[in-house]
Amino acid sequence: MALMVFATGLILYALFGLVGYASSEPQGTCVDAKTRDRIRELSLNAIDQALHAHVVHLYDIWLKDYSPEPKRAMVGMANGINAYQRARANALAWNPVICEAEGSR
Numbered sequence: 402m403a404l405m406v407f408a409t410g411l412i413l414y415a416l417f418g419l420v421g422y423a424s425s426e427p428q429g430t431c432v433d434a435k436t437r438d439r440i441r442e443l444s445l446n447a448i449d450q451a452l453h454a455h456v457v458h459l460y461d462i463w464l465k466d467y468s469p470e471p472k473r474a475m476v477g478m479a480n481g482i483n484a485y486q487r488a489r490a491n492a493l494a495w496n497p498v499i500c501e502a503e504g505s506r
Contacts, residue, residue, distance in 0.1 A: 431500035444492040
């Protein structure tokens with residue numbers, strides 16, 4: 402249960418926390434290119450982990466659902482995939498201001 406809450410939090414962060422950063426307007430403090438890439442990598446990994454946890458949870462529900470059509474699991478899977486795609490797109494579009502190098506001013 403705690404893992405699902407954590408995974409849901411990650412998905413919500415990815416969806417709503419990075420949405421503002423996907424715009425063309427620079428936001429937040431500047432970062433160097435290496436840090437930007439590391440933050441993006443961490444975000445993408447978290448999004449992958451969140452989808453994995455979501456899918457595991459859905460299959461757990463599916464195994465307990467005795468109906469011929471596991472509608473809840475199918476809807477949940479579609480919602481999870483849609484959220485995953487949007488979260489990845491936002492993480493990839495995140496483009497913070499790159500700090501100027503000390504010697505280039």
